[in-house]
Amino acid sequence: MSLDRRFAGAMGHLLGPDFPSDIALAVSGGGDSMAMLTLAHNWAHAWGVRLWVVTVDHGLRPESAAEAAMVAEECAALGWPHAVLRWHWDGTGNTMDAGRRARLGLIDRWRGSIGHVLMAHTRDDVAETFLMRLARGSGIDGLSAMAACHHVFPSEAVPGEIAGDLPPAPAERSPGFLVVRPCLEMGREELRHYLRTLKGRWVEDPSNEDPAYGRARMRRLMALLETEGLGRDRLAETAVRLGSDREALRLRAAELWGRVGRAHETAAGDRSGVLILDPDWHRQSDPATARRLLGGLLHYLSGADHGPRAEALDGFHDRVASGGGGTLHGCEAAFRQGRLLLFREQAAxxxxxxxxxxxxxxxxxxxxxxxxxxxxxxxxxxxxxxxxxxxxxxxxxxxxxxxxxxxxxxxxxxxxxxxxxxxxxxxxxxxxxxxxxxxxxxxxxxxx
Structure with missing residues (x-):
């Protein structure tokens, strides 16, 4: 089946049958995103959808401005509006994590009334991410395949410059936006072959081959693993299966919360941000579901991008299940009349x-x-x-x-x-x- 038909099928599955009138695309200029732009261009004309293209220039490489300009030229040739979002890193924190946060925050500032943003993650990205997180000792959440649709809620405005076309402003702004990944079942080389066949343009980011970056190292490792039957497809399939298991755990944790938990409210109905579990909450289900619930509640209270690490959560669960308090992930556990209270840690x-x-x-x-x-x-x-x-x-x-x-x-x-x-x-x-x-x-x- 052609990539155009596969792309149309993915879009129909993820967003159909009533498609939004306007959809945004995050296009860096690399082969994956430029192929997605071409696929979306062909699809949008068939379905009457208007595309808005955005490029985030992180300013971390001297070539980035020229790459953004190349994307703008291609969008002009295709007839789609384009904007460049420029971010200036302050040098603090992890570069990759700071860049990811900036990308989402800037897109959120720019998107106006648009609620869906396409990103060109591929099957290769799923496999590489699996290996990177396996090396960190991640549990089922980290090893599961990235979701084809994922709602993100950037927590704060990111300073930066916005140059180019702006989508229409909303009458009422919705919280966050939906990241849509229609290329997850496609391989990186498939997308590049598609572009080569159409004589399309793209640029290669030199950091993709720089061993200073974990993803580049995993790409090299995957070539060796391929000979032992652990190539891209096998790793991606494993990540997808773990994703199904993760969904089952989510359902069980939510069901357990419905039986043993509640959010604290005052007599006037105001929520305080404190969560309460019944005295026997950890005996109402199996240990894996109980840990899942506890980790989810800490994730919710902290407002962090990720939940607590598996090893730390295991120890915290054992302490509170045996009647002890403690702190983890910017949160604290204490008991009142036998009930477990979870709340923000004062030090946080x-x-x-x-x-x-x-x-x-x-x-x-x-x-x-x-x-x-x-x-x-x-x-x-x-x-x-x-x-x-x-x-x-x-x-x-x-x-x-x-x-x-x-x-x-x-x-x-x-x-x-x-x-x-x-x-x-x-x-x-x-x-x-x-x-x-x-x-x-x-x-x-x-x-x-």
């Missing part, structure tokens, strides 16, 4: 404060619910706040340690509101997570 949010305005986001999660507190400070409650909340403590039923990291609003050293401890008018803050996962913790567990 200490020192974080935001002056409240229209775009305020504290701890990657909490926003002011209205403008009445503009100019005030949003931060963790802390010890000073705890001393001021005595009237609301009994009704809130939260212990001292859980209360210290609650979001609260202050003005000139005076506590104005802490929904979790019934201080203030109530409904002062809302969680960004409620926008991202309207179905609450259960929806999160089913998608992570």
């Amino acid at each position: 949010v200490a020192g974080q404060s935001e002056t409240i305005g229209p775009e305020t986001l504290w701890d990657g999660r909490w926003r002011p619910a209205h403008r009445a507190f503009d100019g005030c400070t949003l931060r963790a409650l802390g010890e000073n706040g705890w001393r001021e909340t005595a009237p609301g403590r009994a009704a809130a039923e939260l212990p001292h340690r859980a209360a210290l990291s609650l979001p609260s609003i202050w003005q000139d050293g005076t506590l104005l509101a802490c929904d979790g401890l019934n201080v203030g008018p109530g409904g002062s803050l809302r969680s960004r997570f409620d926008e991202m996962w309207p179905g609450g913790v259960r929806e999160f567990l089913l998608s992570h």
